[in-house]
Amino acid sequence: MKKIDGKMMIQFIKFGIVGVSNTLVSLIVYYIFIFFGAHYIVANTAGFVLGTLNAYFWNNKFVFKQEQTEKRSHAKTGIKVFIAYGITYLLSTVLLVLWVDVLGISLEIAPILNVCVTTPLNFIMNKLWAFNERENE
Template sequence: MIKRLLDKFNIHSKEDFWKFVWQFVKFGLVGVSNTLISLAVYYAVVLLLGVEHYILANTLGFVISVINAYIWNSKFVFQKKDRKHGKSFVKVFVSYGSTFLLGTGFLFVLVHYWNVSEMIAPIINLLLTIPLNFLLNKFWAFK
């Protein structure tokens, strides 16, 4: 079973394994920048336009952070070589959007049904959404 999983991830040596790990670390670094950008946009819009626009602020933060993710993931993490960006750009939005929706649902379940603290639940949520988003980007969006 582990051999099949390693084959799916194209890991056939220690060098392949460490390349995969390093790629995941770089993906995480891009994720940190996405989070900071999303929060900066969110707070800027809320402060400039008022609290009643928090949904707009959240949506703008999401869109701008996914654009950032696409740029950095295509150049730094997955090193996209071809110049056809349209299809992979849409796939990145779908990947991030689906994990955003899945994560939101999981967050709700953690807090409302499993009684996990609102402060801890987002951290647990990241344990699901980050690896899933990495795999979607690696094997679908940037394949």
């Protein structure tokens, strides 16, 4: 297991900042869909797609910046980002059903609870796999 160093901590903080924008994009889309009467799973899916596009753009430019000596396949990295976020999307959907249908938590609060679970998991998958220079050669 790799030791957490200062650079990784800074990346996690930046990832958190980008995560706030992803969350805002996802939640805004989610609430717009809910407002217009969409099922919460449909709303969550739309929020996921737009939030993931936002995540890829900002993580690529701000968090896991490509070094001048590094060669990164944007297509391969983009696919990996969607897979990583797809895994947490599936987890998020299961958790939404648990929060809303099983535990009776409100539609407005449930997606916020998911962020506490999915953010650390997304960071690990993006840091160690999707944006890993050795994995993208």
